[in-house]
Amino acid sequence: MTGTADWLRMMARYNSWQNGWMIPAAGSLTEAERQQERGAFFGSISATLCHILWADTLWMSRFDGGAAPTVPGAQSTEFHKEWDSFCEQRKLTDQRIVDWAAGQSDSDMSGDITWFSGLKQSDISQPKSLIYTHFFNHQTHHRGQVHAMLTQAGVKTADTDLVFMESV
Numbered sequence: 001m002t003g004t005a006d007w008l009r010m011m012a013r014y015n016s017w018q019n020g021w022m023i024p025a026a027g028s029l030t031e032a033e034r035q036q037e038r039g040a041f042f043g044s045i046s047a048t049l050c051h052i053l054w055a056d057t058l059w060m061s062r063f064d065g066g067a068a069p070t071v072p073g074a075q076s077t078e079f080h081k082e083w084d085s086f087c088e089q090r091k092l093t094d095q096r097i098v099d100w101a102a103g104q105s106d107s108d109m110s111g112d113i114t115w116f117s118g119l120k121q122s123d124i125s126q127p128k129s130l131i132y133t134h135f136f137n138h139q140t141h142h143r144g145q146v147h148a149m150l151t152q153a154g155v156k157t158a159d160t161d162l163v164f165m166e167s168v
Contacts, residue, residue: 003129005104010162011136012101015056016094017165018143021158023049023090025150031083033153040145047077048149050086052142054079056093059135062115064100073118 026034026045034046042048054069054076061068071079080086109132114125143160150157 003109005101005106005109008101008104008109008132009098010165011132012098014162014165015136015139016098018139018160019090019094022143022146022150023087025155025157026146027083027087028155029150029153034083036153038149038152040149042077042142042145045146045149045153046081046083046086048142048146049090050079050081051076052139052146053086053090053093055138056097056135057089059131060093060096060100062113063135064096066096 026049029045031046035044037043038045040048042051054071054073057067057069057079058073060066069076069079080089109129111128112125113128113131114123116122117124147157147160
């Protein structure tokens with residue numbers, strides 16, 4: 001299944017499924033608790049969630065030609081920092097990812113994606129299959145950090161195992 005349009009759709013559903021419990025779980029904390037430094041790479045639950053949303057928006061702009069983040073990468077942890085705005089944008093972005101994946105075919109999985117990397121300050125070209133894998137892996141990696149921070153904060157968390165996602 002890896003490298004197919006069905007894989008993209010499954011991973012888009014997984015992203016949405018995970019955010020479907022994680023965002024309300026984070027919302028059960030106070031703003032101060034979400035902003036609290038917890039020793040993760042981006043420090044807090046809020047900063048990490050904002051970074052994930054920023055990166056998802058950046059990659060989707062490269063995939064679908066739609067809107068890109070309104071702030072540079074150095075400010076990714078501030079992207080939609082206000083909680084209600086964040087929650088609204090997260091839902092819209094998850095739907096954007098699902099809609100994009102639904103429109104892909106197996107033939108769309110071949111070829112390269114070329115983009116200008118602000119980090120490297122140059123054009124980069126990589127196989128689509130690698131970039132799509134990176135996109136979903138990046139989400140999963142940082143959501144794992146949020147999961148750990150939520151657990152440390154005493155929040156009940158849900159399953160994260162892909163094998164337990166309901167088939168739709």
